[in-house]
Amino acid sequence: MTLTQNTASRKKKARPVDRPTAVWPGSDLLDGKPVDSLTIIFCTTGCYWGMGDGCTMCGYINDSADSPPLDDDLLAQLDHAAAKSSPKTSLIKIFTSGSFFDQKEISQPARKRILETIGEMGTVKKVVAETRPEFVTDERLIDTLNVLDRYDIRFEIAMGLETSSDTIRKDCINKGFTFDDFTRASKMAADVGVTTKAYLLLKPPFLSEKTSVDDMLSSISDTVPYASTISLNLCNVQNGTLVEELHNRKDYRPPWLWSAVSVLKKAKDMFPYIIFMSDPVAAGSKRGPHNCGECDKEVAQVLRDFSISQDLAILSDVDCQCYSLWEKVMELEDNAYGSYLIK
Ligand code: SF4
Numbered sequence: 001m002t003l004t005q006n007t008a009s010r011k012k013k014a015r016p017v018d019r020p021t022a023v024w025p026g027s028d029l030l031d032g033k034p035v036d037s038l039t040i041i042f043c044t045t046g047c048y049w050g051m052g053d054g055c056t057m058c059g060y061i062n063d064s065a066d067s068p069p070l071d072d073d074l075l076a077q078l079d080h081a082a083a084k085s086s087p088k089t090s091l092i093k094i095f096t097s098g099s100f101f102d103q104k105e106i107s108q109p110a111r112k113r114i115l116e117t118i119g120e121m122g123t124v125k126k127v128v129a130e131t132r133p134e135f136v137t138d139e140r141l142i143d144t145l146n147v148l149d150r151y152d153i154r155f156e157i158a159m160g161l162e163t164s165s166d167t168i169r170k171d172c173i174n175k176g177f178t179f180d181d182f183t184r185a186s187k188m189a190a191d192v193g194v195t196t197k198a199y200l201l202l203k204p205p206f207l208s209e210k211t212s213v214d215d216m217l218s219s220i221s222d223t224v225p226y227a228s229t230i231s232l233n234l235c236n237v238q239n240g241t242l243v244e245e246l247h248n249r250k251d252y253r254p255p256w257l258w259s260a261v262s263v264l265k266k267a268k269d270m271f272p273y274i275i276f277m278s279d280p281v282a283a284g285s286k287r288g289p290h291n292c293g294e295c296d297k298e299v300a301q302v303l304r305d306f307s308i309s310q311d312l313a314i315l316s317d318v319d320c321q322c323y324s325l326w327e328k329v330m331e332l333e334d335n336a337y338g339s340y341l342i343k
């Protein structure tokens with residue numbers, strides 16, 4: 001089967017090239033303690049992979065710039081974003097809805113100036129930047145460290161591995177790279193003292209709830225040697241994607257929040273030294289991860305509280321009558337030939 005995105009229904013918004021797609025201050029874990037962080041989504045030409053067939057769940061290409069931003073535009077985006085930071089911002093997370101290391105999105109000189117500007121903020125201790133593994137090279141890692149070392153800032157690459165199964169990544173997600181590509185990039189980074197954060201995807205299309213939970217647990221075991229932080233992304237329905245098309249046909253339901261609780265409980269118990277995170281986007285809505293509607297807000301908050309504390313007890317501190325329903329879904333959905341049992 002060949003998967004293609006539903007490009008016909010993609011809706012692109014006109015965007016000023018000197019403003020980031022999004023920016024928000026938050027709090028994250030650094031060296032075991034909660035610190036002020038800033039998340040910046042730069043507006044670039046977008047992910048080259050997303051401009052082709054793209055990943056089945058990803059609508060980020062809708063956020064890309066209509067015309068390629070100049071280096072000065074990217075710096076203006078950073079200035080705009082920095083104005084939203086707290087005076088104690090210690091961690092900056094850079095996304096581009098693509099790859100920070102793709103020279104077509106962010107040129108080498110712009111990358112250098114962005115990193116220098118972050119260094120000059122004076123408070124930042126760590127930068128995390130997202131990239132596909134094929135853009136991770138010795139040269140780009142060393143270039144980055146040459147700047148950040150001057151300011152005593154650590155660097156981490158974040159990669160959307162999604163799953164350690166090459167079959168699921170290819171047939172359900174259409175990601176376009178392999179587990180070996182990810183491990184190659186992670187080892188190359190480790191060799192120069194750069195850590196790796198891996199994003200895993202709970203419930204890509206075409207998988208039952210239980211198959212997806214089992215895939216996350218085996219993916220975590222496979223990924224632990226290559227990542228110091230693992231973020232569990234709960235699939236949601238984004239505009240103009242194959243997942244949206246399936247959802248509209250009632251062939252796709254986002255994951256239960258209980259599935260995330262269950263995965264994180266087991267994962268933290270097995271690998272206490274790894275940081276596990278999950279920030280459920282659109283939790284509680286039909287297009288986002290959800291339970292019964294009554295407990296969604298509370299369970300989503302429990303996932304966020306766990307992410308910032310790493311305290312396993314928090315994950316057991318929540319209950320709802322729908323938990324037993326989720327257990328039944330886990331038991332029976334495999335028999336439903338791909339249909340979901342409960343909306
Ligand atoms: S998920 Fe990442 S790699 Fe896939 S299309 Fe979106 S931005 Fe590109």
Ligand SMILES: [Zn+2]
Nearest residue numbers: 292295320322
């Ligand atoms: Zn409930």
